Amino acid sequence: MSELPPCPKCKSTLTYEDGALLVCPECAHEWSPTAAADAPEAEAGLVVKDAYGTVLKDGDSVTIVKDLKVKGATSALKVGTKVKSIRLVEGDHNIDCKIDGFGSMALKSEFVKKS
Secondary structure (H helix, E strand, O other), X not given: OOOOOOOOOOOOOOOEEEOOEEEOOOOOOEEOHHHHXXXXXXXXXXXXXOOOOOEEOOOOOEEEOXXXXXXXXXXXXXXXXXXXXXXXOOXXXXXXXXXXXXXXXXXXXXXXXXO
């Protein structure tokens, strides 16, 4: 029995072949076996940059660089508001965080700078 590579997305070892593709039953990710050989190069992951082009990482602290209106809130997030321990996520709003006085928020990286 040949040893198949683990899933590049969730690292599961339960992968199987389906025609010309490899499939992960846990996350339903499909990839080409030739792409698996290139995976270490592509494993850099999510790259998120702030408003000035600085690369952000999980756990960084950032500062808001523009007043941001918040739906459902009576006031806006003001310029200079500090946000600690950000978490990077994929999607339109690529930063998850908690802001004192507002609670859990999703921010776009183009409105913050690394502090």
